[in-house]
Amino acid sequence: MIGKTRRAEESAEFEDFAYSRGQRLFRTALLLCGDWHLAEDLTQVTLAKLFAAWPKVRRADNQDAYARGTLVRSYLSHRRLRRSGERPALGELPEGTAPGDDPALRVTLLAALAELQPRDRAVLVLRYWEDRSVEETAAELGVSAGAVRAQSLRALGRLRAVLGPEAAEHLTRS
Structure with missing residues (x-):
């Protein structure tokens, strides 16, 4: 009992x-x-x-x-x-935007994230969207803090390349 x-x-x-x-x-x-x-x-x-x-x-x-x-x-x-499966295109966004958000930038950013490799995407989402520390991200991914820092830099570079110069510039200003 x-x-x-x-x-x-x-x-x-x-x-x-x-x-x-x-x-x-x-x-x-x-x-x-x-x-x-x-x-x-x-x-x-x-x-x-x-x-x-x-x-x-x-x-x-x-x-x-x-x-x-x-x-x-x-x-x-x-x-x-x-790995060889199809990747769906991003359709409707499930949630509305908060006051002051730029919906066009959000859609552009989500589309650019979708083009990144899964590991790059995971690092960026955890570090910047979820606002996790390097140590928290490293623990969640099972890698060292140095690996998270290096991968964050590379993934941000790839994201900026996908976004193009105008959108990437807008992200660094906000």
Whole structure:
């Protein structure tokens, strides 16, 4: 009876966790892959992995970082497995813009991110869109802080090349 009560408590804890963090995980997944449906799948896979490891996750110092790391690894694993698959074009954006945002720049930036390699995209999304530190990004990607710095510089250069001079200049001003 005690085991059932404990499992019920853990299940309720996980439901609260999934409810409170699910949208943010989905948004990060969408930024990583650029495909609404794949982002939903990646979010579900991540939540399933977290549920399976919930006793370990609930003891983690930073559950959000653990979840993001699981999501990023799921995304990179998916990209490795689907290397020759088609990449969907970015359709409608799922969310509105905040006051003061430039919708055209946002669409341009999302399209440019979609053209980058998965590892470059993951570094840029974590470092600049999610505003993670170098150390947090390194931990989530399973690489050294120096590798994150170097890859960030290279990925930003590639992003600027994809964006073109006018859009890249606008990004450095904002």
